[in-house]
Amino acid sequence: MTTPPAAPRGGTATAVRRGTATAPLRRALRRHPRRLARIAAWSALEAVPAFLIGHAVARAIEDGFAAGRPGTGLAWLAALGAAWLVAAVAARQIVLAVAAVAEPFRDDLLAVVVHGAVRRAAATAGARRDSAAVTRAGLQVELARDAFAAVVTTVRGFAFTVVSVVLGLLTLAPGAAALVLPPFAAGLGLFLASLPALARGQRAFLLADERLAEATTATMGGLRDIAACGAERREGDRLAARVAEQAGAARALARVTALRTAALAVGGWLPVLLLLAGTPWLLRGGAGAGVVVGALAYVTQSLAPALGGLVQGLGVSGVRLAATRERITASGADEAPPEPAAPDHGTASAEGEAVPVPRLRPAGAEVLLSGVTFAYGPHARPVVAALDLRVPEGEHLAVVGPSGAGKSTLAALVSGLLRPDAGEALIGGVPAAYADPSARVLIPQEAYVFRGTLRENLAYLAPEGDAEEELGRAVAALGAEELVRAAGGYDAPLDPAALSAGQRQLVALVRAYLSPARLVVLDEATSCLDPAAEARVERAFARRGGTLVVVAHRITSARRAGRVLLMDGPDVRTGTHDELVRTAPLYADLVGHWQPEPVS
Incomplete structure (x- = not known):
């Protein structure tokens, strides 16, 4: 290269x-x-x-x-x-x-x-930094x-x-x-x-x-x-x-x-x-x-x-x-990223100086993990071990498991924020760490809202020239109309400290919905919403098209997904909700401990 x-x-x-x-x-x-x-x-x-x-x-x-x-x-x-x-x-x-x-x-x-x-x-996913x-x-x-x-x-x-x-x-x-x-x-x-x-x-x-x-x-x-x-x-x-x-x-x-x-x-x-x-x-x-x-x-x-x-x-x-x-x-702003761990991608000059990591446009939104292993330290037990996973473009996958099972780590690997210690994680055939940022979006549990107008926050990732109608449709699809009214309109200044955790999550979710990304990863991004609002958000993203990966916060999120990935550290299993209830004791135990909620 x-x-x-x-x-x-x-x-x-x-x-x-x-x-x-x-x-x-x-x-x-x-x-x-x-x-x-x-x-x-x-x-x-x-x-x-x-x-x-x-x-x-x-x-x-x-x-x-x-x-x-x-x-x-x-x-x-x-x-x-x-x-x-x-x-x-x-x-x-x-x-x-x-x-x-x-x-x-x-x-x-x-x-x-x-x-x-x-x-x-x-740019340096998986590298050890200060x-x-x-x-x-x-x-x-x-x-x-x-x-x-x-x-x-x-x-x-x-x-x-x-x-x-x-x-x-x-x-x-x-x-x-x-x-x-x-x-x-x-x-x-x-x-x-x-x-x-x-x-x-x-x-x-x-x-x-x-x-x-x-x-x-x-x-x-x-x-x-x-x-x-x-x-x-x-x-x-x-x-x-x-x-x-x-x-x-x-x-x-x-x-x-x-x-x-x-x-x-x-x-x-x-x-x-x-x-x-x-x-x-x-x-x-x-x-x-x-x-x-x-x-x-x-x-x-x-x-x-x-x-x-x-x-x-x-x-x-x-x-x-x-x-x-x-x-x-x-x-x-101006610090060049250090040389990534893998030297065979051509990210260093002949003199050994670190240079910007190339950004590649994926051919689609399919997620493919082949033999992916990741641990937080050279002597630590792997959080993800030899994982093979294929999420076809257009699939809605829910990720469930007990606390500490590696769900957020998997979300970071899929979105390219972490780089595998072994194996490869691809988005549309491109290594996730090198995929163009516009190809995927990850919304974590702690949503980021910056000072500025509500419009600037919502349209931060939207393509240039997107019409006002697109913004209105996104707000309506995710049920954020009350947020817009409470803020005083799209052009009202937004004080992040004055927003509740759920309101901040709604802002980040609308922002992701308006982005051009065909891969959306929600890492408990609806944890502060009520069940009805969470259902509306997940259905809106499912109808939006592309690939949707949801780290589930409630059992209803797993029921809405087309397929469920059950994680327990290195041990993983996939299947539909009904299949896992019958065949996976851990999943049945999780379902029993989750607060029962009607399927909406």
Whole structure:
């Protein structure tokens, strides 16, 4: 078989990765303009004290206490206090509004992780991979979400505060603005110039941390073999090198981080010194003592804290966001799958580099398993052993058996998500692991629903250009009309957390029904539906055409099927429901323990 071309490398790959990395961020900021407008409106209210503080302090001193009118001074301070109360209310609303923007951003990153994990699992079915990688990516998604919210909160707060302070200084004492703003701009520029180095240092630290975690996990899993081979010293040296690498990355990051302190000193506290040193000049220019104190209040209570928040927010959260987002997208979207276990399918280049697994279009939807054996580990007992099974195109097969019998494993083998340790699993004459994804669809018990409209969820797998009538027919066939009404229509936004488990299953089932797949595998995908709804769904898929494999949740599912596959680990038997009741004691026992339900 001809070796596929290698994946693009170098500048092109980097550009693609960067574009992928920034896409979720752009979508999060552009998806809901009204939410951004709401954040801006509340931010303007929150910034009122930043504008008012200098004027309030100056007027309280000069027009109030210094002039012998304490009531006037207290009135100005009371007005400032009221502005702080308004700012506190606005701050609460800003937190809620930022959360509404950050959560979809988290969902987008999770979609990248899930897509990459599923794609690699399908491409390397049966290969042994680092299962902790997905866990680490999930943790990085949470870190990225928190960092994104912190960056949005920090940047908009800094921007509105600086505008308020500049307006306040110019209207209170233009001379003070001339002393304050140049060093503030210099400190800000120094900090922004250091951000690329901070981002590189943070990324190097994350990579070193990941490599140390991977090395430690591998060592802990092989301690017995390491001791048996006398390789303790060599393995210890390898781990020590990883620890040293991480420590070096941490020290380099700390050195670059020191620039943040210098930027804060120049932009936040040098203006205070210049104001104090320039006080005689301000007084000679007609400014009173209250004006000088008011200008100091602008710097110490608004400008310096805003710069400190920006330095902390961008210098920590912003850099972390950039680094984690790049790691997430690089591992979830752009990582080429590793070389599959079987080398004779031409999925590696001559240099040994992993390349994308070829996708082949099956000639039909017949499922053929020949001598299929699969075990979860080289020394584990096979879950499926030397299984021969033929499911002709158009057949409705139910898979039953006790818990742990291997039903879900069989569903994954049939759909190509797992690769046999021995034998072969074919879909329409094509190895299941290499079959085009559009040829088969697997719906597990835990249905996946993403944030977006109901239409986007239902039509996710549908061919381009499918008519509205097709969507309506699918909803009617599976009995999902009430779901559409409850959601508020096809174009209503869908919150996965607000759906019940049964509603999520219905969404996934309609999605599968609309797909072009001729092989449908339902792995207890109707377990949260009532018996009548389950019967309607299974009959709809049977009438839809193609091949249907159902991991049965109720005895009625087996009765509706044309043939039943009874699994008990490596022991399997096939037949109709009536045949198995008569000839298979295990099946008769299962039927007796299943809750009796009328055949509908």
